[in-house]
Each structure stands twice: as structure tokens, then as C-alpha cells.
Amino acid sequence: MRLTADGATPISRAVLVKDLEADDGHAFELASPLLLVAGDRIAFAGDGLVVVRADGERLTPPGSWATRCGPGAPRRR
DSSP: OOOOSSSSSSSSSSEEEEEETTTTTTEEEEEEEEOOOTEEEEEEEEEEEEEEESSSSSEEEEEEEEOSTTOSSSSSS
């Protein structure tokens, strides 16, 4: 499932994620799987991920960046 991580677009249905790939060949690998529910909005901010729930609660789940393609993959960003 393709998710838009612009911080404004709500997720249309529940999805369990363990990593989120960006268009630049990097991925944010979560420390543990995360259940995103309909209405959640996600964004990459600073060095991590921010999830804003429909009720306004903000989560910053732990994880790290890794390279998914290109020379030397996988590699930490």
C-alpha cells in the first residue's frame, strides 16, 4: 500500500507497518511494527517519523533510517 507522508493526507484504512520507504531510496525502519488506523496522518520530520492520530495525539515511534537501493545497500543514513 502506498502511503503519503505529507502530514496532511489521512490514511484510508488500517495497515500494520514495519518500515516506510521514501522516494529517495531510503526507508525508515521501525523498532517494532506499528498499527496505523484510518484517519492517521504521517510525516517524516527531522530524523524520524511523526504520526498524528485523528484525535490529535502525536506519536514519534522509535526507528532508524536505512538505504534500500544503490551502492552499499543496506546502509544506515
